[in-house]
Amino acid sequence: MKNAFYAQSGGVTSVINASACGVIETARKHKGKIGKVFAGRNGIIGALAEDLIDTSKESAKAIAALRHTPAGAFGSCRYKLKSIEEHRAQYERLIEVFRAHNIGFFFYNGGGDSADTCLKVSQLSEKLGYPITAVHVPKTVDNDLPITDNCPGFGSVAKYIAVSTREATLDVASMAKTSTKVFVIEVMGRHAGWIAAAGALASDKEMELPIVVLFPEIAFNQAKFLAKVDATVKKFGYCTVVVSEGVKGADGKFLSDQGLRDAFGHAQLGGVAPVIAGLVKNELNLKYHWAVADYLQRAARHVASKTDVLQAYATGKAAVEVALKGRNSVMPAIKRVSNRPYKWKIEIAELKDVANKEKFMPRDFISEDGFGITAKCRQYLTPLIQGEDYPPYKNGLPQYVRLKNVGVKKKLGEFKV
Amino acid sequence: MKNAFYAQSGGVTSVINASACGVIETARKHKGKIGKVFAGRNGIIGALAEDLIDTSKESAKAIAALRHTPAGAFGSCRYKLKSIEEHRAQYERLIEVFRAHNIGFFFYNGGGDSADTCLKVSQLSEKLGYPITAVHVPKTVDNDLPITDNCPGFGSVAKYIAVSTREATLDVASMAKTSTKVFVIEVMGRHAGWIAAAGALASDKEMELPIVVLFPEIAFNQAKFLAKVDATVKKFGYCTVVVSEGVKGADGKFLSDQGLRDAFGHAQLGGVAPVIAGLVKNELNLKYHWAVADYLQRAARHVASKTDVLQAYATGKAAVEVALKGRNSVMPAIKRVSNRPYKWKIEIAELKDVANKEKFMPRDFISEDGFGITAKCRQYLTPLIQGEDYPPYKNGLPQYVRLKNVGVKKKLGEFKV
Numbered sequence: 001m002k003n004a005f006y007a008q009s010g011g012v013t014s015v016i017n018a019s020a021c022g023v024i025e026t027a028r029k030h031k032g033k034i035g036k037v038f039a040g041r042n043g044i045i046g047a048l049a050e051d052l053i054d055t056s057k058e059s060a061k062a063i064a065a066l067r068h069t070p071a072g073a074f075g076s077c078r079y080k081l082k083s084i085e086e087h088r089a090q091y092e093r094l095i096e097v098f099r100a101h102n103i104g105f106f107f108y109n110g111g112g113d114s115a116d117t118c119l120k121v122s123q124l125s126e127k128l129g130y131p132i133t134a135v136h137v138p139k140t141v142d143n144d145l146p147i148t149d150n151c152p153g154f155g156s157v158a159k160y161i162a163v164s165t166r167e168a169t170l171d172v173a174s175m176a177k178t179s180t181k182v183f184v185i186e187v188m189g190r191h192a193g194w195i196a197a198a199g200a201l202a203s204d205k206e207m208e209l210p211i212v213v214l215f216p217e218i219a220f221n222q223a224k225f226l227a228k229v230d231a232t233v234k235k236f237g238y239c240t241v242v243v244s245e246g247v248k249g250a251d252g253k254f255l256s257d258q259g260l261r262d263a264f265g266h267a268q269l270g271g272v273a274p275v276i277a278g279l280v281k282n283e284l285n286l287k288y289h290w291a292v293a294d295y296l297q298r299a300a301r302h303v304a305s306k307t308d309v310l311q312a313y314a315t316g317k318a319a320v321e322v323a324l325k326g327r328n329s330v331m332p333a334i335k336r337v338s339n340r341p342y343k344w345k346i347e348i349a350e351l352k353d354v355a356n357k358e359k360f361m362p363r364d365f366i367s368e369d370g371f372g373i374t375a376k377c378r379q380y381l382t383p384l385i386q387g388e389d390y391p392p393y394k395n396g397l398p399q400y401v402r403l404k405n406v407g408v409k410k411k412l413g414e415f416k417v
Numbered sequence: 418m419k420n421a422f423y424a425q426s427g428g429v430t431s432v433i434n435a436s437a438c439g440v441i442e443t444a445r446k447h448k449g450k451i452g453k454v455f456a457g458r459n460g461i462i463g464a465l466a467e468d469l470i471d472t473s474k475e476s477a478k479a480i481a482a483l484r485h486t487p488a489g490a491f492g493s494c495r496y497k498l499k500s501i502e503e504h505r506a507q508y509e510r511l512i513e514v515f516r517a518h519n520i521g522f523f524f525y526n527g528g529g530d531s532a533d534t535c536l537k538v539s540q541l542s543e544k545l546g547y548p549i550t551a552v553h554v555p556k557t558v559d560n561d562l563p564i565t566d567n568c569p570g571f572g573s574v575a576k577y578i579a580v581s582t583r584e585a586t587l588d589v590a591s592m593a594k595t596s597t598k599v600f601v602i603e604v605m606g607r608h609a610g611w612i613a614a615a616g617a618l619a620s621d622k623e624m625e626l627p628i629v630v631l632f633p634e635i636a637f638n639q640a641k642f643l644a645k646v647d648a649t650v651k652k653f654g655y656c657t658v659v660v661s662e663g664v665k666g667a668d669g670k671f672l673s674d675q676g677l678r679d680a681f682g683h684a685q686l687g688g689v690a691p692v693i694a695g696l697v698k699n700e701l702n703l704k705y706h707w708a709v710a711d712y713l714q715r716a717a718r719h720v721a722s723k724t725d726v727l728q729a730y731a732t733g734k735a736a737v738e739v740a741l742k743g744r745n746s747v748m749p750a751i752k753r754v755s756n757r758p759y760k761w762k763i764e765i766a767e768l769k770d771v772a773n774k775e776k777f778m779p780r781d782f783i784s785e786d787g788f789g790i791t792a793k794c795r796q797y798l799t800p801l802i803q804g805e806d807y808p809p810y811k812n813g814l815p816q817y818v819r820l821k822n823v824g825v826k827k828k829l830g831e832f833k834v
Contacts, residue, residue, distance in 0.1 A: 072591030174489030385813035396802035
């Protein structure tokens with residue numbers, strides 16, 4: 001009977017631990033077929049460094065609490081394994097560590113890069129005579145994986161941005177007569193505008209609010225943007241601009257990259273929100289405020305989407321189940337069955353179809369003028385933010401779990417990561 | 418029987434409408450003693466412009482929904498009436514409008530400035546032979562009003578900052594091995610550090626997290642700050658810096674005021690978070706991320722403190738009750754009765770003791786090194802974030818109410834505000 005290895009990869013989300021919970025609880029239910037679940041401390045680096053965490057030391061209660069705990073309970077990392085040709089030693093080391101700890105299952109929880117790593121590990125392990133069953137568990141707030149209808153992690157950040165945009169826009173509406181007329185909120189998504197699109201959900205039939213969205217998929221046109229804001233403020237008295245961090249000008253340069261200098265000539269860091277706010281102030285002479293949500297948005301487990309939590313758990317669970325059925329080099333994907341009522345199921349995608357592909361917003365999800373979403377996009381997004389799934393609170397604060405993360409005794413020599 | 422006038426003043430909060438709900442529901446319960454409640458459209462400007470809203474046109478359901486709706490349902494404004502000597506005409510106009518609409522009660526929902534206005538209106542109305550019963554309803558996220566133990570509006574922003582800081586810090590902890598080591602979050606509070614202090618609540622006995630707080634009450638010392646961050650990152654591997662927007666250097670200048678210029682020499686807007694992040698990067702060479710919560714924090718009704726909601730409602734309710742008992746020039750204040758269990762009651766403060774006074778963080782609430790809070794401060798803050806009070810959701814979004822805000826027919830001529 002083989003043990004399993006589980007690792008979290010790349011930027012964490014508010015529900016990646018729900019996937020971990022699904023993996024570990026399901027493995028525990030199949031004690032006769034799968035041994036211990038070891039987790040990589042700080043992701044795949046933990047495997048390379050043979051720094052494994054023994055999850056069997058955690059109580060059932062602690063593992064269950066992962067379901068409502070944001071961030072990466074075992075640590076994650078931004079570490080992309082190079083190509084096999086370039087750095088075969090890394091892959092060989094992985095297999096060596098897996099062999100030393102009798103690991104036959106590899107569950108890798110991440111985005112496009114980790115899907116690619118997962119595939120390569122599976123392929124090479126076979127060549128090296130120690131075949132590993134490798135299953136990728138999807139995770140990314142960017143929602144940019146192909147095949148799967150949506151990615152666990154996205155629904156919750158979308159809900160956070162939709163809720164926050166609605167709330168802040170009501171604030172601006174209250175004060176616009178004498179104060180702020182344009183509120184700018186910067187959201188994540190360097191390449192794909194899915195999160196920015198979620199800002200537009202703040203406005204719906206029951207509560208119409210003036211929201212202008214700037215997508216990374218649409219080249220920024222200053223004149224058109226200013227005309228849009230001007231017209232919106234003239235009509236409503238105020239507006240909110242939801243701007244993706246990845247918005248670029250026609251020259252392909254990030255708008256946030258303005259070469260800011262302080263009074264002494266030192267380079268300063270800027271987001272794109274203050275750039276947009278500056279335009280609004282300088283060109284339209286309108287009072288502004290701006291916010292940069294940054295990590296708050298992807299960590300906001302307190303306002304997670306229940307749909308997202310369920311799907312994150314389900315993909316983790318399915319990963320173990322399909323691995324036990326002998327499927328290899330695959331990823332549990334979310335398949336939308338119907339919109340009204342929203343129904344979904346888990347299907348199994350081949351990793352070769354997933355790895356290294358990015359899914360952008362289709363053009364017909366973005367309104368013709370480029371500043372909003374279409375009905376088609378709204379129909380796609382709305383189910384993903386459905387339902388609330390509050391964590392337990394104590395003393396006014398959410399009770400998130402911190403695991404013991406007991407290390408497994410090393411059996412091999414050092415390896416330079 | 419006299420009508421009442423209610424207005425919202427200054428920056429709105431996630432619970433100012435709960436106070437409005439308390440005022441209106443309580444007035445409706447005393448139909449024999451108090452007539453209609455008129456609200457000022459966009460605050461006191463609505464009174465000056467004779468732009469009154471007839472709240473009797475709103476259903477009981479709509480008024481009840483104010484309890485869970487953030488921002489200012491009738492509109493608010495930043496408009497401080499000048500001194501009576503300087504601008505007597507404004508006060509006379511207010512009295513004229515009140516007289517024209519048979520208004521005998523003035524409920525003003527705001528901070529220190531509006532407490533002052535409320536007092537002056539009461540005093541002048543008597544001199545002008547049309548005595549108004551004026552009661553101030555406390556509201557400010559800044560928590561800087563005197564007499565009252567705390568201010569409605571603060572508890573919810575404190576909860577939002579404590580929860581968000583906890584969540585984002587867990588995110589950083591997950592990734593610190595290969596990514597961000599220092600996360601900076603900028604919070605409101607230009608003069609008083611109460612909101613920044615709430616960031617420190619993210620760490621407690623059950624979940625120790627490395628949080629460094631920068632208060633406006635403590636002059637920024639760059640060397641001491643960098644040494645603190647350096648030591649904290651060496652010990653924990655990462656840390657979060659909660660910085661108040663109002664932090665100043667020893668020269669008394671706001672740290673956010675760095676005279677930023679873009680590549681073309683145009684002045685750019687900066688918050689204090691990017692300045693702190695820049696220091697961390699340039700002087701300590703640590704990877705950083707930064708967020709600016711801005712309006713998100715004071716609008717975040719989705720994670721409001723139940724204590725805060727109850728107190729906001731209770732002060733609105735008490736305002737009407739004391740006015741009906743004939744008290745004038747007063748403010749319902751929150752009196753802390755005990756800490757464990759937390760008990761509070763409403764007391765009545767004289768407006769002359771409230772107006773134009775700011776309450777800063779006492780020095781013994783700030784740790785000796787200036788970067789954290791003391792046990793005394795924690796004991797003060799903790800009860801204020803207790804309890805959750807979720808709004809109803811539909812389609813994944815909180816269902817906030819928008820009132821009809823039907824105007825009252827004007828009886829007077831124009832007045833230039």
